[in-house]
Amino acid sequence: MTKFSDLTRLPDARGHFGPYGGRFVSETLSFALEELEKTYLSLRDDPDFQAEFDRDLAQYVGRPSPLYHAERWSRQLGGAQIWLKREDLNHTGAHKVNNTIGQALLAKKGGKPRVIAETGAGQHGVASATVAARLGLKCDVYMGAEDVERQKLNVYRMHLLGANVIPVESGSRTLKDAMNEALRDWVTNVDDTFYIIGTVAGPHPYPMLVRDFNAVVGREARRQSLEQIGRLPDTLIACVGGGSNALGLFYPFVEDDEVRMIGVEAGGDGVETGRHAAPLSANAPRGVLHGNRTYLMSDEGGQVLETHSISAGLDYPGVGPEHALWKDVGRVEYVAANDSAVLEAFRELTHIEGIMPALESAHALAHAKVLAPTMRPDQHIVVNLSGRGDKDILTVAKIDGVEF
Amino acid sequence: MNRIDQRFATLKEQGRTALIPYITAGDPAPEHTVGFMHALVEAGADVIELGMPFSDPMADGPVIQKACERALKHHVRLSHIFDMVSEFRRRDSETPVVLMGYLNPMERMGLHDFAEQAAGSGVDGVLVVDMPPEEADEVAPLFKEYHLQSIFLVAPTTSESRAATICAHGEGYLYYVSLKGVTGAATLDVSEVDRHLEPLRRLTSLPLCVGFGIRDGDTAAAVAQVADGVIVGSALVSRIADNCERPERATEELKALLSEMRHALDA
Ligand SMILES: Cc1ncc(COP(=O)(O)O)c(C=O)c1O
Numbered sequence: 113m114t115k116f117s118d119l120t121r122l123p124d125a126r127g128h129f130g131p132y133g134g135r136f137v138s139e140t141l142s143f144a145l146e147e148l149e150k151t152y153l154s155l156r157d158d159p160d161f162q163a164e165f166d167r168d169l170a171q172y173v174g175r176p177s178p179l180y181h182a183e184r185w186s187r188q189l190g191g192a193q194i195w196l197k198r199e200d201l202n203h204t205g206a207h208k209v210n211n212t213i214g215q216a217l218l219a220k221k222g223g224k225p226r227v228i229a230e231t232g233a234g235q236h237g238v239a240s241a242t243v244a245a246r247l248g249l250k251c252d253v254y255m256g257a258e259d260v261e262r263q264k265l266n267v268y269r270m271h272l273l274g275a276n277v278i279p280v281e282s283g284s285r286t287l288k289d290a291m292n293e294a295l296r297d298w299v300t301n302v303d304d305t306f307y308i309i310g311t312v313a314g315p316h317p318y319p320m321l322v323r324d325f326n327a328v329v330g331r332e333a334r335r336q337s338l339e340q341i342g343r344l345p346d347t348l349i350a351c352v353g354g355g356s357n358a359l360g361l362f363y364p365f366v367e368d369d370e371v372r373m374i375g376v377e378a379g380g381d382g383v384e385t386g387r388h389a390a391p392l393s394a395n396a397p398r399g400v401l402h403g404n405r406t407y408l409m410s411d412e413g414g415q416v417l418e419t420h421s422i423s424a425g426l427d428y429p430g431v432g433p434e435h436a437l438w439k440d441v442g443r444v445e446y447v448a449a450n451d452s453a454v455l456e457a458f459r460e461l462t463h464i465e466g467i468m469p470a471l472e473s474a475h476a477l478a479h480a481k482v483l484a485p486t487m488r489p490d491q492h493i494v495v496n497l498s499g500r501g502d503k504d505i506l507t508v509a510k511i512d513g514v515e516f
Numbered sequence: 517m518n519r520i521d522q523r524f525a526t527l528k529e530q531g532r533t534a535l536i537p538y539i540t541a542g543d544p545a546p547e548h549t550v551g552f553m554h555a556l557v558e559a560g561a562d563v564i565e566l567g568m569p570f571s572d573p574m575a576d577g578p579v580i581q582k583a584c585e586r587a588l589k590h591h592v593r594l595s596h597i598f599d600m601v602s603e604f605r606r607r608d609s610e611t612p613v614v615l616m617g618y619l620n621p622m623e624r625m626g627l628h629d630f631a632e633q634a635a636g637s638g639v640d641g642v643l644v645v646d647m648p649p650e651e652a653d654e655v656a657p658l659f660k661e662y663h664l665q666s667i668f669l670v671a672p673t674t675s676e677s678r679a680a681t682i683c684a685h686g687e688g689y690l691y692y693v694s695l696k697g698v699t700g701a702a703t704l705d706v707s708e709v710d711r712h713l714e715p716l717r718r719l720t721s722l723p724l725c726v727g728f729g730i731r732d733g734d735t736a737a738a739v740a741q742v743a744d745g746v747i748v749g750s751a752l753v754s755r756i757a758d759n760c761e762r763p764e765r766a767t768e769e770l771k772a773l774l775s776e777m778r779h780a781l782d783a
Contacts, residue, residue: 126650136619136646138575140671140696142678282581283571295574300697302673400619400646401572413593414621415571 127316132433206499214325233425234266236310241275311354312432315403326360379448470499534745542592560778568617577700700750704729733780
C-alpha cells in the first residue's frame, strides 16, 4: 500500500475516475458500450485471451521493445542518464499498435465484420488498418481534412493496407472532428461495426481498456529498468495527446512513489498565447466531450476551442480522464513543450543518436532536454519514444523550405 | 401543472397526436428565432424543441451541424437563448418549450445558473443529448428544484432494463429515436418503431414521441398511428438553410411544412 494505491483500482463500476470519465453518450450507443464492457471484463482475466494478446505482441508487433541508453545525448546534455523506451521500433512505428491489437481481438470475439477508427497523425489509423488487414475486417478511418493534408504519407499507407480514409471537413478539421464523425458512424452502424478508439479518451470502457492494452509498455520498462539500471528510474517522461502512451508507461509505476512522472502536452506557439493543445498545463476548465468528463479547452460559452500544434497526434482539446485525476491528486506533473523546442529536440536526437522520433514523441524529448541538465549523472530518466518520425518528414521538410 | 403535462393531457382528451418541431436557436441569426417559434405555433406546433448550438454536436447529422455552425458564427450563448424564450413568452404563455443540446455549454455556465435562468425565462423541459440517466445525478435534482422536466431518449438499441431506468427518470415525454443513426437520416420503418414502443407502454404512462426520419405529412401520419407525438427537426432546419438570406421566405416554408404535417395528423 502506498499513497497512490487507490489509483490502481479505478475506474469505478460506472467508469468514473473521481469526478472525471463516465459515459456521456446519446442513448443509441449505451447498449454497445455496455456490451463492450461486458466482453472486455470477461476476457481481461481470461488466460487464453491474454495468451493470444501476448503472442500477437511478441510475434506480430515485435515486443518487447528495447530500453535504449542514449549515452551520447545524455553526455551532451550533461546531467541525468536518458533511456528511451523504443516504441518506435514496433510494427507500424508507434505504441498505437498495442491497443489496436487488443481491440481487434475484442472485435473478433464480438463477431463484428467492420471496424472504424479516428486518427490524427495517422498512426492509429495505420495501426487499425494493419490489424484489420490481418483479420480480414473492413476498415474505415476518419481523419480531419487538415490532418489528411499534413500526414499524406500515412494516408497513402492506409490506402495500401486496404482501408478507406474519409476526410472530415466539419469543425476544425482535426482529430476531435474525426472522433465526432466516427461516433456518428458508430451510432448508425452499431450492429456490425466495432469502433477502435485510439487513445485513453471516449466513453467508458474505452479509457480503461486502452490503458490496459498499452500498460505492456510500462511493465516492460519497469522490468528493463531493474535489469539494465539496477533500480527503478528517477523520472518518467511521456508526451500527452489523449494520453495513451503516457498512461501505458506510467500506470505500472503508479505505486512507486519515488518515481516522478511528467506528462508533456503540446504547447504549440506557447500556452500563454492561447494557441496550444495543452488543457492540463493551461488549467482548462472541466468539461464533457466525446463521452467523458475531463479538462477541456472551451470558451466561456462552453464551445470547444480549436487547438494548435505542430504535431497532428497531439492536436486535441481534451485529455484522457485518468490524467485529469492524476493531475488533481498530484501523482503526475503536466508541462507543455512549444513547437520550436520540439523541432529542436527532433533534430537533436536524429543527429546525435541516429533515431528520428515522431513529432509527438519529440515533445517528451524536449522536456528531457530541459530536465536532464538539472539532474546528476547517476540519476535516470526513461522517456517514452512513442513513435518514429518517418511520417513527419514532409512536415519538417516544409518547415525547412524543401519540396519534393 | 407543468405546461408539457398540461399540453399532453389536452391532446389526449382531444384524441390528437402532438406535433413537435425542432429548430436551432440563433439559426440563421439570433433575431429570427422568436419569429420562427411563433410561426411554428401558428402552423400547429404543440411543443417547441429549441436546440442549443454546440461546436461538437456528435449525435447530429450534417443539417443540424450546419445550423449550429451558423448560430455560433453569431456567438449565440445560453444567455441569449434564455432571452429568446423570455421574449417568446411575452406573446405565448401556453406552448411548452424544451431546450435540447449537449452538456458542455450547460456545465460551463454552471448547472445551477442554467436551471435557474432556464426556468426563469419560461423553459419547461430540457433534453441533454449526451447525458443518459446514469450521469444525471448532479443535474436531476437541480431540474426538479426549478420545475424543469427532464426529457430522455430511448433508442432501438435500448435494452429492457435500461428502458426501465430511463422511464423511471423521465418526465414530460419520452423521445424515442426511431432509428440507429444521427438526426437527419433518411429511412424509417413504422412497424419496427411500433415493435419497440409496445414494451415501453408497459413501463410508463409517459407520452411516447418519435423523432429522427420524419420529414413530411406522410411520414408524420404513419408514425402517428403508433406514437403519441411526432418530432420533426432536420426537415425544418433545411428549409431555414435554404433561405438564410430570406427569413420571410424561411418563415413561410416552415409554416407550410408544419401545416402539412398538422393536417396529416388531424385528418
Ligand atoms: C507517435 C505518437 N505518439 C503519441 C501520440 C499521442 O497519443 P497519446 O497521447 O494517446 O499517446 C500519437 C498520436 O497519434 C502518436 O502517433
